[in-house]
Amino acid sequence: MTTTTSNASSLDGYLGHFEEMKSVHTHEMLKLNDIGQALARCKKDLEATQEKSKEDETSWRSRFRSLRGEITNDMKQEHTQRIVQRELAEEYRALIDELELDQQSAMLNCCTSGKNYINAYNTAFVAYADSQWNAAMRSLSPTLVRAIKLKRMALSISGLGNENQPGYIEPETAIKQLLGGKLTHAAESAVIDIKGEPVLEKIGLHRPALTGVDMNVFGLGLAGKMKLGAELRAKREALGKGRK
Template sequence: MSENKSPAVIRLSEARAEHTAQMMKINDITAAIARSKKEREAAIENGKEAETNWRTRFRSLRGNLTDELRAQHSQRIVSRELAEEFTGLIEELEFEHEGEMIKAVRTGHAYVNAHNVAFTQYVEGQWEAAMRNLSPTLVRAVRLKLLSLRLNDRGRHTDPRHQEPEAILAREVGKVLADKAEAARLDMDAEPVVSEIGVYRPALTGVDMKLYNSPCSIQVRLQECNKKLEKQQKESQA
């Protein structure tokens, strides 16, 4: 239920959905470009074949324009015009793809940031709860260890490499906990929140990572898109 989720997790779900929807748009455009290129190549090949057949037939008939020859002539024109239409369509689709990719970079950033916030907030909450409920046995052992280190503290005023007992204790406890944590495995069946958030950074499959990692490149691409758009508007008004 959404009312049981934190605002950060809700925002993550929204950002994930927004980015997924944006990538679906790009996938549709990419598929349309691939399909159009294939159809253009077919039209070009058909046009070449029709051109060759027509010229051969035209010469063999000594210029006698039969109904069949007229039909072949129309077919080669149709193939040529169809190829040109696909060329124009591909240019439009590629321009649209550029604009949608810029949007995908933005939704990708929002998705990754939302994941970072949700995961960090959840982890910090779990950490604080654990720190408030430390085992009395552990606290006692740490206290005794600290007293022992202080008792055996030597070289405080003479050894340049001297370390305070608290620093030694922090390092030793930290290493033990880090080693145990490294070897531990999360039972994801018992981690509904972690499972929903995801442990790793979201994969941005299909996103132009050069644009993603370069705000300057995005600005350059936007300027190029704006110039193309202005040119198209002028041509349509001419």
């Protein structure tokens, strides 16, 4: 009873950790998606600003030439607007540079949280599978156990060969092979319906999909991720110095 209670407590702990890591990863992915949306919007706005600036530049120069250099009040206002458009475009470019670094940093965080999420899933699933296995072993059918014993006895007298001859198989080994083969074959066609199974409904039957995660970055080892993080910090520092 104590062992069963301890196993259940351990499984609860693994499930709690899984939920925590899932929540952390979801939060990191939301931040990554927010940055991605902001970056896409800024790039679109920059493109529109550049197009508007180009149109205004062409129009202003055309009018300037047609008036032989005479600048009206309207043209002065348009000239000011042209300067504003150019400055706005520069601000968008600067913001895009920052957002791209933010995006790369956020992706690195998502890869870390994703790794923790997957590891937590693996641990929880293995613990659950072990608990199910142990429960099944504790409740083995007496009929099956009796049949195994009889089969082992039968194998010991039914011509497995002399133990001194090549190809001899001990009854213990033979019964393990027979039983293992039968159970493995039966398991291949077994259907697991997670409905009504609280643990599997919570963690799922398969490893969580890390949609939106850069798997190249995800696959980096600790040293690779540390190197990438250092590179991003250096780029951010250089970007900050360039703006002063």
